[in-house]
Amino acid sequence: MKLELPNLSRYSWLLVLTALLCLAGLMNLYSISLLEGLGAFKKQLVWILAGFLTVAIISYLRPLTLKNHSITFYMFFLVLLGLIFVFGKTVSGSRSWFQIGPISAQPSEFIKIGVIMMLANYYATEVTAKENYNLVELLKPVALLLVPTAAVIAQPDMGTAITILLIGSSVILFLGISRNALLKIIIVVLISMVPTWHLLIKDYQKERIYSFMDTSTDPFGISYNSIQSQIAIGSGMGYGKGFSLGSQSNLNFLPAHHTDFAFSVISEEWGFRGAVFILLLYFSIILFILNTATSLEDRFSMIACFGIAAMFFWHAVINIAMITGLLPIIGTPLFFISYGGSSTLTAFIGIGIVLCLRKK
Amino acid sequence: MGFLKHRFTIVFSMIVLFFLVFSARLFYLQIYKGEEYRNFSEKNILRALELPAPRGRIFDRNGEKILYNKPSFNIRIFPREVTDVEDLAENLAGIVNIPEKELLKKLREIASLKSFYPVTIAKDISREELLLVEKSKEALEGMFLEVGHKRVYPHGEAAAVLLGYIGIADAEEVKTYSQVKAGNKFGKMGVEKVFDSELRGINGLEYVMVDAHGKVISESVDTLLPTRKNREMVPGKDIHLTIDAQLQKVAYEALGKEKGAIVAMDVKSGEILAMVSRPSYRPEHISKELFPDQKRIKKKESFSLLNRSTQGTYPPGSVLKIITAFALLEEKTADPKSSVHCPGHYFINKKRFNCWRKEGHGHMDLHKAIVESCDVYFYELSLKLGVDGLYPYLKKFGLGERTGIALPEKRGVSPSKTWKRKHLKEPWYPGETAILAIGQGYVTVTPLQISVMTSAIANGGIIVKPKIRKTDEKEPFRIPGATQRLDAKSVSFLKKALYGAVNEHRGTGIYARSKITSVSGKTGTAQVVSAKFESTKKRFQDHAWFTSYAPSDSAEISVTVLVENGGSGSVAAAPIAKEIIETYFRLKKERDEARIAKSE
Numbered sequence: 001m002k003l004e005l006p007n008l009s010r011y012s013w014l015l016v017l018t019a020l021l022c023l024a025g026l027m028n029l030y031s032i033s034l035l036e037g038l039g040a041f042k043k044q045l046v047w048i049l050a051g052f053l054t055v056a057i058i059s060y061l062r063p064l065t066l067k068n069h070s071i072t073f074y075m076f077f078l079v080l081l082g083l084i085f086v087f088g089k090t091v092s093g094s095r096s097w098f099q100i101g102p103i104s105a106q107p108s109e110f111i112k113i114g115v116i117m118m119l120a121n122y123y124a125t126e127v128t129a130k131e132n133y134n135l136v137e138l139l140k141p142v143a144l145l146l147v148p149t150a151a152v153i154a155q156p157d158m159g160t161a162i163t164i165l166l167i168g169s170s171v172i173l174f175l176g177i178s179r180n181a182l183l184k185i186i187i188v189v190l191i192s193m194v195p196t197w198h199l200l201i202k203d204y205q206k207e208r209i210y211s212f213m214d215t216s217t218d219p220f221g222i223s224y225n226s227i228q229s230q231i232a233i234g235s236g237m238g239y240g241k242g243f244s245l246g247s248q249s250n251l252n253f254l255p256a257h258h259t260d261f262a263f264s265v266i267s268e269e270w271g272f273r274g275a276v277f278i279l280l281l282y283f284s285i286i287l288f289i290l291n292t293a294t295s296l297e298d299r300f301s302m303i304a305c306f307g308i309a310a311m312f313f314w315h316a317v318i319n320i321a322m323i324t325g326l327l328p329i330i331g332t333p334l335f336f337i338s339y340g341g342s343s344t345l346t347a348f349i350g351i352g353i354v355l356c357l358r359k360k
Numbered sequence: 361m362g363f364l365k366h367r368f369t370i371v372f373s374m375i376v377l378f379f380l381v382f383s384a385r386l387f388y389l390q391i392y393k394g395e396e397y398r399n400f401s402e403k404n405i406l407r408a409l410e411l412p413a414p415r416g417r418i419f420d421r422n423g424e425k426i427l428y429n430k431p432s433f434n435i436r437i438f439p440r441e442v443t444d445v446e447d448l449a450e451n452l453a454g455i456v457n458i459p460e461k462e463l464l465k466k467l468r469e470i471a472s473l474k475s476f477y478p479v480t481i482a483k484d485i486s487r488e489e490l491l492l493v494e495k496s497k498e499a500l501e502g503m504f505l506e507v508g509h510k511r512v513y514p515h516g517e518a519a520a521v522l523l524g525y526i527g528i529a530d531a532e533e534v535k536t537y538s539q540v541k542a543g544n545k546f547g548k549m550g551v552e553k554v555f556d557s558e559l560r561g562i563n564g565l566e567y568v569m570v571d572a573h574g575k576v577i578s579e580s581v582d583t584l585l586p587t588r589k590n591r592e593m594v595p596g597k598d599i600h601l602t603i604d605a606q607l608q609k610v611a612y613e614a615l616g617k618e619k620g621a622i623v624a625m626d627v628k629s630g631e632i633l634a635m636v637s638r639p640s641y642r643p644e645h646i647s648k649e650l651f652p653d654q655k656r657i658k659k660k661e662s663f664s665l666l667n668r669s670t671q672g673t674y675p676p677g678s679v680l681k682i683i684t685a686f687a688l689l690e691e692k693t694a695d696p697k698s699s700v701h702c703p704g705h706y707f708i709n710k711k712r713f714n715c716w717r718k719e720g721h722g723h724m725d726l727h728k729a730i731v732e733s734c735d736v737y738f739y740e741l742s743l744k745l746g747v748d749g750l751y752p753y754l755k756k757f758g759l760g761e762r763t764g765i766a767l768p769e770k771r772g773v774s775p776s777k778t779w780k781r782k783h784l785k786e787p788w789y790p791g792e793t794a795i796l797a798i799g800q801g802y803v804t805v806t807p808l809q810i811s812v813m814t815s816a817i818a819n820g821g822i823i824v825k826p827k828i829r830k831t832d833e834k835e836p837f838r839i840p841g842a843t844q845r846l847d848a849k850s851v852s853f854l855k856k857a858l859y860g861a862v863n864e865h866r867g868t869g870i871y872a873r874s875k876i877t878s879v880s881g882k883t884g885t886a887q888v889v890s891a892k893f894e895s896t897k898k899r900f901q902d903h904a905w906f907t908s909y910a911p912s913d914s915a916e917i918s919v920t921v922l923v924e925n926g927g928s929g930s931v932a933a934a935p936i937a938k939e940i941i942e943t944y945f946r947l948k949k950e951r952d953e954a955r956i957a958k959s960e
Binding site: 232 | 363376382
């Protein structure tokens with residue numbers, strides 16, 4: 001394994017943006033810790049430090065090393081996803097956690113990176129890039145995507161499964177699908193929707209979808225969280241209620257306020273300006289990574305970079321749409337802002353990969 | 361690779377677009393609607409007020425209210441608004457008569473709900489408690505006084521069993537009836553249960569925002585919950601029963617302290633004029649409790665919640681001879697002249713069967729056998745008829761089947777060879793036919809079934825379906841399977857015999873003889889235990905029956921009386937029937953006079 005020094009001066013913007021978001025996330029955890037203690041804050045601090053270390057390590061690797069080891073990474077987490085059904089721990093209905101001592105890990109987060117790298121690896125093996133791929137050529141990448149997705153659905157963790165599916169589909173779609181294949185895929189998806197609805201979607205998930213479409217079914221049960229989140233965000237107004245003064249979050253009206261709804265707390269305490277600032281930071285990271293992708297000549301590097309951008313993008317879209325009431329409640333964290341070891345490390349691995357790939 | 365460049369451009373624009381959409385959404389929530397949300401989050405007091413629908417009232421046949429509502433005050437708590445449970449429990453304990461410990465436990469439970477919906481903590485508080493609540497309103501977090509509706513039972517125990525009672529719907533009931541929500545009132549017994557869906561109404565629902573003192577500051581919550589609509593309250597429907605409240609009262613009192621049942625019925629329409637079951641209970645005792653010790657109530661009073669008129673099954677004793685006699689005539693086993701000598705006992709396979717009159721009745725024909733209720737006459741002829749000959753007539757009169765009244769009902773047992781083989785896995789013995797003929801043995805009936813039987817004789821042979829609810833239908837219903845009109849000749853023979861039982865010198869029902877109207881009837885004295893078992897204990901005493909109708913020639917009303925362990929039907933039951941019949945005609949006369957006086 002040969003190491004190459006990354007050109008830090010040229011990529012420092014990405015690290016600065018990441019650090020700023022992490023700082024905002026930590027501040028937010030500190031702000032809501034007044035009632036619940038500093039446990040989450042301290043743990044997240046450890047994750048972030050570990051994250052930067054990970055970035056440092058990955059960024060010293062050669063892009064070719066990454067490419068050659070993409071299958072190792074993919075298979076490792078796929079096996080873990082399988083093992084979870086034997087050794088996994090069930091948290092709020094989903095069997096998606098490994099508990100090793102004080103650390104609990106969620107392989108379904110890491111597999112996102114695996115999927116991205118495997119897809120990049122597959123598409124990069126072609127000597128010349130095609131404009132569109134036909135059905136036969138799509139068989140392998142689609143299978144690479146669907147196998148881990150199915151495992152995550154079985155946990156069952158719909159939120160994570162949807163994110164994986166969106167990330168992988170973005171890559172496949174970006175690299176092109178022939179008109180003929182696209183048509184067939186759409187038909188298959190439409191046909192499989194009926195059995196999916198009846199077999200795969202759990203009752204509580206259906207209820208969430210119903211309740212999103214019509215809040216009158218049970219405004220205080222299922223969509224209660226959505227309403228409370230909107231109240232939290234809205235009540236922040238222009239300038240926010242101030243550090244740790246978010247009554248919604250501190251009085252516990254807002255659920256999961258240090259994980260999935262962390263951005264609601266920021267919006268409540270820092271108002272519109274704070275929320276838009278975070279939004280701006282976040283979308284800057286996405287644009288920065290995407291811009292990196294356009295500049296890369298190596299096909300593997302370009303596709304992997306695009307995939308990482310897609311990962312950040314979909315996490316942001318689903319999380320923010322959910323907490324602002326534009327989508328039903330799908331449990332998806334906002335990288336760097338939401339508390340959580342696995343998702344934080346996954347995000348850092350993504351950043352590390354981008355830094356690694358930018359080397360000539 | 362120009363196409364990739366093109367795709368990157370699309371992706372870039374998409375990302376920027378999403379950024380703009382989210383910024384716009386944040387702008388909408390925080391700037392455009394920010395003020396409202398801020399307001400809401402500061403109070404965060406949204407209340408879902410339930411406006412309890414008054415249950416429908418219940419009227420008797422003359423329009424008299426026999427069950428209605430009166431406002432009552434309930435203390436309710438909004439779980440979301442409680443911040444200091446201990447404080448609230450302490451303040452409440454000083455007001456309502458519930459131990460602080462119990463209150464604290466309940467309030468803790470409530471507060472953990474974090475719901476916008478209120479939970480009742482004390483129901484139907486007294487005037488003194490109400491004053492105290494009003495005085496210390498400010499100290500009671502999340503409390504509000506609900507004006508509810510309390511059931512009022514003007515006739516108390518007399519109609520309690522018939523009307524039934526309401527309670528809080530249990531989990532099972534919530535599951536079964538989609539419109540019933542947890543915590544709603546629900547008819548548990550009697551008329552309240554049977555007509556619950558109509559009586560219930562629909563509770564209104566109103567969403568309001570209130571300030572910290574519980575004052576409504578905004579009646580519109582459209583911003584927050586655009587699809588949330590208030591629900592109009594719909595009061596329950598009134599129900600008109602066929603009961604005559606005055607007659608009901610008299611009938612209940614006529615039973616005195618005895619256990620038993622009385623059914624008074626309009627013989628032509630099947631309308632129930634009075635339906636009494638004793639012991640009864642005080643209706644207020646059942647509906648009041650909030651920390652419901654329902655189990656305790658059930659244990660103590662369960663036997664009195666039963667409507668003995670429709671749910672009590674008893675051996676009919678000699679009142680069944682009406683059907684036996686009818687069967688003998690129809691099957692031509694006996695004609696009115698058939699004569700049997702009664703020495704006071706009868707042997708079947710060397711087994712001695714006694715007549716109730718030990719010294720015997722002497723020579724008996726069918727008329728006399730009914731009038732004097734001679735057992736030996738029926739022993740001998742029923743053996744000729746056989747159980748297969750008798751059973752179809754039990755069916756014809758509706759025994760062993762529900763009468764179809766809109767009340768919970770038992771079937772009773774109408775035994776036959778098939779029945780015995782199926783249930784007891786034994787063959788039928790001739791002696792069992794003999795005791796079935798006099799209404800003993802396996803046969804059991806409800807007082808209502810006997811009332812239907814007697815009404816059929818009284819109205820000239822039509823088995824009517826008894827009705828508890830007044831409807832506009834003129835045509836009386838008939839019990840399915842017993843639709844054909846009974847033979848007129850046999851019916852008129854029985855009418856004469858039943859007249860004789862009350863009005864002839866040796867009749868068993870002479871205590872029902874009335875000076876103001878002509879009464880026909882049949883007594884019954886049903887053994888509870890074997891005759892050999894002699895005891896003076898009340899619970900081993902015979903059940904006393906008397907079933908009757910009046911006036912004898914153009915019958916209007918039938919009255920069936922059952923006194924549990926009352927002894928002889930002649931002494932214990934007949935006078936009660938007489939009192940009810942006389943009351944009926946007295947009330948009729950008074951009402952007619954009042955009507956005439958009014959129209960003049």
